[in-house]
Amino acid sequence: MRPWPARSDSRVGRGDLTRSARLRGARRGSDDTPVETDAAEPLKLDLPQFVAGTLRRLTEAGHDAAVVGGSLRDILHGEVAADWDLATAATPEEVTRLFPDARWENPFGTVTLAGPPRVEITTYRSEGSYRDRRRPDVVHWGSSLTEDLSRRDFTINAVAWRPRDVEAGIGDLVDPYGGRADLRRRVLRTVGDPELRLLEDALRLLRAVRFAARFELRIEAATEAALRRHAPAAAELSGERVRDELLRIIAHDPPSDALRRMERLGMLTALLPELAALRGVEQRKSLPGDALEHSLRTVDALPGHDPILRLTGLLHDVGKASTGGDGHFLGHETVGAELAGGIADRLRLSRADAARVSELVRHHMFAYRRDWTDAAVRRFIRRVGRQRLPDLFALRRADNAASGTREPLRGGIAELEQRVAAEIASSPLRMSDLAVNGTDIARTLEIGPGPEVGRVLRALTEAVLDDPALNTEERLTALARKLHRGGDSTHRTGGGGRGASA
Structure with missing residues (x-):
């Protein structure tokens, strides 16, 4: 394990003070920017018993502590926090002494308590530069909550609640960058200069899209311009980080809004060039739009609780960009399965999820007719795999909805599903x-x-x-x-x- 940073007597080092000044200076002069202030306003929270007990133990031991980040942001937005984030002046060593069952396995001062609910406690810190555009090169433990908030990505995440009476849930909202006001006005902006924020971590490109979609925010002009300029850097992100953000993005309804925003900002070309290539590929459908618009409508028609199936819908026609010479896209499902498999590998999907995506793309062009024999139905089950059939039928229904195609009352998917169920119940298939x-x-x-x-x-x-x-x-x-x-x-x-x- 790497050596942990020692607490600095000052709040930040000289370079970090310079960065902090730049952050604040970048905020002035914008007509759309609330004035930064260190003033706090009273706020009452309904704390789960475990969270309240955690805060009480930290403060009774003499450590400043606050609820921060995503959990507080969600509460301010009227949602229920699932996991809770706390920040404290206590070092990780001090936190683990207070909570012997805690887990501390990273160099960034985050200690995890299993709960329930799950609580992450992070030591106040300041950071140096991000040469790899992922992690800070240097981390110093700090003592200031406000300085800790200054390193956050977006104003809506740079909020904190400092308790005055833990038992009663009475405390103060600490909001130096106007995050609560931005949530209310539905604006997404970076903390300070967007150029600096995006240079620190390219994942913030995707996080911007996700937060804008989830909270229905418009992106502030300077932040959007920086996102557009830095979009190519998304291609440098690891597959795992892209996967996690992309699956979160497409879990929100409707996913097509966020995906179109990714395209407008240049991120789709950087991350999924095979999909972006569908723009302008015309096809004969009842509903207007090119192959990319059809794919986006397909994603919207699939259930949000299954992001892997939604990803499949997004990629199901990815082979059309290279098979449309005769206007019929012959074999696009085979080409698409290979492309989808490559994307799945790039995103570091699990072996099971990668197989699920590529096989569904491969089989999505099945053409059922009422004159199929029972043996033909059994072979269809065998070829697709009984475990994939519910997904395949869901994908076909979404594909039809995105095409403006109505299923016939007789001889459609419902009839095939009935025949499949009957064969599975009565026939040897394996x-x-x-x-x-x-x-x-x-x-x-x-x-x-x-x-x-x-x-x-x-x-x-x-x-x-x-x-x-x-x-x-x-x-x-x-x-x-x-x-x-x-x-x-x-x-x-x-x-x-x-x-x-x-």
Whole structure:
């Protein structure tokens, strides 16, 4: 573990005082900027018992402490805080002595209490430059709440509540940068010079979009201009950081507003150039708009509680930019699956989430017809995977809604869903559903374990998909002998492709 910063006798070092002066100087002269002040105003909070107890223990030990950041911002916005953020003059060592069960695993002075609710306690600090545009090069423990707030990204996050009577929830709002007023007026602005704030951490580009979407804020002109200038730097962010912010962004309704803002500011091109390339790709749909607008409408039509499915909707037509030469986008689902898989890797999605995205994109162009045989339905289930079918049907419904397409009363998705459910309930669909297993086949054929057993089992599975009545030990054993003698790896009676043989 790296050595922890020592407390500085001064509030900040010389370089940080210079930066602080620049922050304040940048605020003056703007007609849209509230005057900064260190004045506090009374504010009563309904503190959870665990949070109140944490504050009480810190203050009774003689340490200044306050509720800060996102938890207070959410309360000021009329929401309920899920997790709580506290800042204190106590060093991490002092905090962990007060809370022996706390966890302290980072160099930035944040100590975590499990709760409930979860509480993060961070020591007041000042910071040096951010050469990697992610973390400060130098951190000094401080003693000033106001100076600690000066390092925050946006005014709505640079707010604090300092208790006077913890038990009664009585205290003062400390708001030196006008964050509460900005929330009320629905304005997003940086703390101080936006150029400096964005140079410190490029993730603030995406955080600006997320906060503007979540709280329905307009971005102040100077902040927006800086976001536009620094947008290319988003491409330098790690995939994990982009993933986390992007999934938060598309979880808000409607996600298309934030995504369009990302496009206008230049972030979409920097982060998802494959998606940005859909702008101007015309297509024949009932609803107007190019392929990007269609993709954005698809995202809006998917449930917000499942951001990975929304990400899939965003990427489902990403292959159209390179397959539209004849106006029909033939094979765009295959090309799109490869592109979506590459994006998933770039975003460091889990293996399961990456497979979910790419496979749904690959299969989203299925073309059901009423003349599908039951065997065709079973093969469709087998090809897509029963666990992916609910997602695929949700994606198709969103795709149709974004296209202005109405499902037919007969022969549509609802009918296919019913047929799928019936087959899943009654038919053998997987190798594990067979009445025989590999040991049975090896014994019947008098061979040892090996590729031939697997080949025969796969052929038996295909045969049972065509005719479930074959799934008895006697019939499968006889068929296995025949397959082994003839070397025939299939026993198909029809079905299996797209269209009628899906």
